[in-house]
Amino acid sequence: MGTEVGRDGRWARARSTLGRLLRPPITITDPPGGATVEWDVAVPMRDGIRLRANVFRPHGDGPHPVLLCAHPYGKDDLPIHHRTRRRYRASPQYRLMRSAPVTHSAWTSWESPDPAHWVARGYVVVNADLRGWGTSDGEPQVLSAQEGRDIHDLIEWTAAQPWSNGRVGMNGVSYLAISQWAAAATRPPHLAAICPWEGFTDFYRDFARPGGILETGFLTVWGTVTRRRSRGRADILAPAHRRPLIDDWYADRNRDLEAIEVPALVCGSFSDHNLHSRGSFEGFRRIGSAQKFLYTHRGPKWSVYYSAAALDAQARFFDHFLLGRDTGIDTQPPVRVEIRERRTTVADVRHVTAWPPVECEWRTLSCAAGTDVTHGRLVDDAGASTSSVVVAGRRGRACFTHRFTSDTDVVGPMTVTLSVSVDGADDFPVIVGVRKFSGGREVTFEGSFGFAGDLVTHGVLLVSHRETDPARSLPGRPFHPHTRRQPVTPGERVEMQIGLLPSATRFRAGDELRLDVQGRWFHGRNPVSGQFPAGYRTRATGRLTLHLGPDAGCRLTLPVWRD
Numbered sequence: 001m002g003t004e005v006g007r008d009g010r011w012a013r014a015r016s017t018l019g020r021l022l023r024p025p026i027t028i029t030d031p032p033g034g035a036t037v038e039w040d041v042a043v044p045m046r047d048g049i050r051l052r053a054n055v056f057r058p059h060g061d062g063p064h065p066v067l068l069c070a071h072p073y074g075k076d077d078l079p080i081h082h083r084t085r086r087r088y089r090a091s092p093q094y095r096l097m098r099s100a101p102v103t104h105s106a107w108t109s110w111e112s113p114d115p116a117h118w119v120a121r122g123y124v125v126v127n128a129d130l131r132g133w134g135t136s137d138g139e140p141q142v143l144s145a146q147e148g149r150d151i152h153d154l155i156e157w158t159a160a161q162p163w164s165n166g167r168v169g170m171n172g173v174s175y176l177a178i179s180q181w182a183a184a185a186t187r188p189p190h191l192a193a194i195c196p197w198e199g200f201t202d203f204y205r206d207f208a209r210p211g212g213i214l215e216t217g218f219l220t221v222w223g224t225v226t227r228r229r230s231r232g233r234a235d236i237l238a239p240a241h242r243r244p245l246i247d248d249w250y251a252d253r254n255r256d257l258e259a260i261e262v263p264a265l266v267c268g269s270f271s272d273h274n275l276h277s278r279g280s281f282e283g284f285r286r287i288g289s290a291q292k293f294l295y296t297h298r299g300p301k302w303s304v305y306y307s308a309a310a311l312d313a314q315a316r317f318f319d320h321f322l323l324g325r326d327t328g329i330d331t332q333p334p335v336r337v338e339i340r341e342r343r344t345t346v347a348d349v350r351h352v353t354a355w356p357p358v359e360c361e362w363r364t365l366s367c368a369a370g371t372d373v374t375h376g377r378l379v380d381d382a383g384a385s386t387s388s389v390v391v392a393g394r395r396g397r398a399c400f401t402h403r404f405t406s407d408t409d410v411v412g413p414m415t416v417t418l419s420v421s422v423d424g425a426d427d428f429p430v431i432v433g434v435r436k437f438s439g440g441r442e443v444t445f446e447g448s449f450g451f452a453g454d455l456v457t458h459g460v461l462l463v464s465h466r467e468t469d470p471a472r473s474l475p476g477r478p479f480h481p482h483t484r485r486q487p488v489t490p491g492e493r494v495e496m497q498i499g500l501l502p503s504a505t506r507f508r509a510g511d512e513l514r515l516d517v518q519g520r521w522f523h524g525r526n527p528v529s530g531q532f533p534a535g536y537r538t539r540a541t542g543r544l545t546l547h548l549g550p551d552a553g554c555r556l557t558l559p560v561w562r563d
Helices: 010-022 115-120 145-159 175-184 203-208 218-229 237-242 277-286 301-305 308-323
Strands: 026-029 035-044 050-058 064-071 102-105 124-129 164-173 191-197 264-269 292-297 335-342 345-352 360-372 375-379 387-392 397-403 408-423 429-438 441-443 457-462 494-507 512-518 543-548 555-561
Touching (some): 035 145, 050 145, 115 124, 124 145, 164 175, 175 191, 264 301, 360 397
Parallel strands (some): 335 494, 375 397
Antiparallel strands (some): 035 050, 360 375, 387 543, 408 555, 457 494
C-alpha cells in the first residue's frame, strides 16, 4: 500500500510546522471601544474564600446576559499585557501545539470566549481564576468537585449584579468546557445555558489511561506545567502514574453528567481523538438536558471555535436561551454532522435528530487472509477457511483492506472485535487504527494538538483490560470497567472488543479503508513532523496472534449512512 505524500505528507507537515513555529498564524485585534472593563473583581465564596474575575461589559446600565468562564490558566494572561512595539504577542501554546489561523482580540485569554465579540453583541463576559490559580485565594486543585461549587457561587454572584439580566451562560474550550460540566452538575438556579466546546468527561478513559494504557505525552506536559504553576501544590501527574486501575481517585475527578438539566450546546470534535472526542460525545449523550445540541467538526480546534460559523451557532444558542429571542434554533434537527473527504475538504454538512445518526446502519466486515501474511482483506463474508496472523510487539503490524464499490459515508463510532492469543508475555497493548487510501496514497485528517497527519479513527486496549460491562455497552461503544487485570496465559485464546472513536468520513468508489492492528502508537513524537506531544506507554513484548475465520470472528463493525 502506498504512503502519504503531497501537501499532507510527512515532509510537507514538517515544513508547515516550522513555518508556524517561527510565525504562528494568529491575528490579535485591538480591544474595542464602547466597553467597560473591571479588572480583578473579588467574588466571595460560601466558605469565605475570594475568587477574582475580570468583567467586560457594554457601556450603560444594562441589564445584559452574562457569559462566564473559569479556569486555571490565568485570566490576566492576555495579549493586551504582552505587547511589543509592533504587535500583540500571542500565547506560546499556539506555537507548541501548531495552530491553524486564529483571530481574536487582545482581551482573550487561552481558550476563552472573546470579550470583544460578545460585548459588541450586548453580553457581559466574566473571566475568572479558579481557586488557588491566578489572583484567586485558596489552595489550587485540578478537576475537583470544589470547582463546581465555586463556579456555582460565581454564577449566583454574577446573576445578582446590577448589570446582569439574571441569566448566565458558560462558554469555553477544553478545561473551560470541563469546568462547565462541574458547575452545571450542581444546578445553579441562574445558570441558563452552557456551551462546553470540546471537554472530556472521564479522566481515566478519555485522557490519562485510554484502554488502560498510560498517556505519556500531553499528560506529562500538562501535568508538569500545572504542578510548576501551583508551586507543587497541584499534582495530577504522579497519582495518574501510580494508579493503573480505576478507583475512587479517578471517580472523584468525573462529574455527575446525568444531573445536568440546563440547555447545552456541546461541541464534539472528530479531530481531538487523543484528548476530548470521546468525552464530548459521552457528555452530549449522558446529560439530562431536555434541550441539547451537538456541533461536530473535523477542523483545527481553536480555528473552528473562533470561526464565523461556530460563533454564529453559539450566538443563535445563547440569544435564544439568555435573551429569549426566536433564533430558529428549534426549527432544525439538533445535531450538526460535518463529513470530511480529506483534511481540508468538507464533503457535506447534515442536520440529524440523534448521535449516532439513526440514518446509519451497522455493517460488519470480517478479517480474512490475503496473499501477504500480514496484509489481509476486509470482506462481507468470513468464508469457511481459518488462518492466523502474528503481530510482533515492537514493529509488527497486521493490515486488512476493504475497497468501496460506491460512494459511502461512514459516520459514527466503530467497533473492532478480535480473537487473540499472546505468547512471550501475559499482556499486550492492542493499538487499532482505521486509515483511508485513495489512488494508493494515504489521505490524512486533522488530529489532536494541530497534527495534520491523523488517521480516520483509532482505539486502544490492553488485552488484560478486555472485560466489558454489557449493561453499559452500546452499539459501537463497548464499555470496559478497568477495575481489574485479566492477564492471559501463553496460547490462551480470548476475545476483545475495542471501541473506535467517532468520525465522519466520505469514501469515494475505489477508495480503500484499511484496518491496522499493532502494538505501538502510530506516530512519532518529533515536534516537527510527528504528533507532539501525544504519546503512550505501550512497551509491547512478545507476540500477538490474530485468529481469523468464521469461528474466530475478527471483524470491524462500522456505521454506514443509508442512501
